[in-house]
Amino acid sequence: MKRALLLGGTGDALIIARGMTKPHIYSIAGLARVPTDLACDVRVGGFGGVPGLIDYMSANEIALVVDATHPYAAQMSRHAREACTRADVPLWAVRRPAWQPQPGDDWREAADWNGIVERIARFHRPLFTLGREPLAHLSEIPASQRWTVRCLDPHEGNARADIVDARGPFDIAGERALFDSARIDVVVSKNSGGKATEAKLTVARERGLPVVMLARPALPPADREFDDPASARDALLAYDFNLQ
Structure with a gap:
């Protein structure tokens, strides 16, 4: 059949x-x-x-x-x-469809991991929403940074990284709480599109925070x-x- x-x-x-x-x-x-x-x-x-x-x-x-x-x-x-x-x-x-920047957004595109690292170098509290990829780089975190990494499955962090295992959809209230508790000053994201994970972009826009967007x-x-x-x-x- x-x-x-x-x-x-x-x-x-x-x-x-x-x-x-x-x-x-x-x-x-x-x-x-x-x-x-x-x-x-x-x-x-x-x-x-x-x-x-x-x-x-x-x-x-x-x-x-x-x-x-x-x-x-x-x-x-x-x-x-x-x-x-x-x-x-x-x-x-x-x-x-990919997300499109809105008025007030500060998006900075990166082609790959090296580009991401370069673009977040001057920030201290990045939020990574790239899935598992940042987990391979936890030993490389600069002394000036503390990472918050959100991915689907539990994973052990270290002295400079907090791992948040969570699945969308995420709402604006929850994202605001995460940004506050982790003191996020830059967001690193894939341009996944859709509504399920878009709230982080809204919160970044509200707070005037840059978003480093991995190119599709x-x-x-x-x-x-x-x-x-x-x-x-x-x-x-x-x-x-x-x-x-």
Whole structure:
């Protein structure tokens, strides 16, 4: 039986997945929280690169792939594009619009980790909302700084870093409290887009704090692209797999 394969691990993907039933498949990486309330099949783990994804699609009669991964999961998106091209399987993608600076914002773009370090050098209390990447650099924190790192899973900090394990959505009141308690003077963020984690930008704007924004990676084109998950879900529900 022909199936759709939804590549997820994001809130957008869950909106689509909750409209899916068996035999369609929702696939997430091992770090993502595994949902238990879905009517479709759920797969956890990697594929083993492009060859593994092609083999998986062939073995499971995948007739459509929907890429709803994070905007910064560029490698997975590239693998999906190459695998679908080689297997002649249509690829759809949810391309969440990036945040745009508002009046009063002070955004400073960085291309990579070295650029981030350069841009926060004169600040003392950065808040990192990049996921796990800063955890690899805790031994490099300058004596003039104390980091607050927010990521999904608990992790041990050190004398110069506080690790906050939390999952969005985050509201403005909670972000204000975090900024106050940690005495944040600069925010480091991915330009993820969406409402779930946008409140930190509002608080930074209120307080006149700079935001160092990690540049979005370039993503490959899909055969059909959506800027919101509800539209992708509705199109998937209307898709005629018998014609594939």
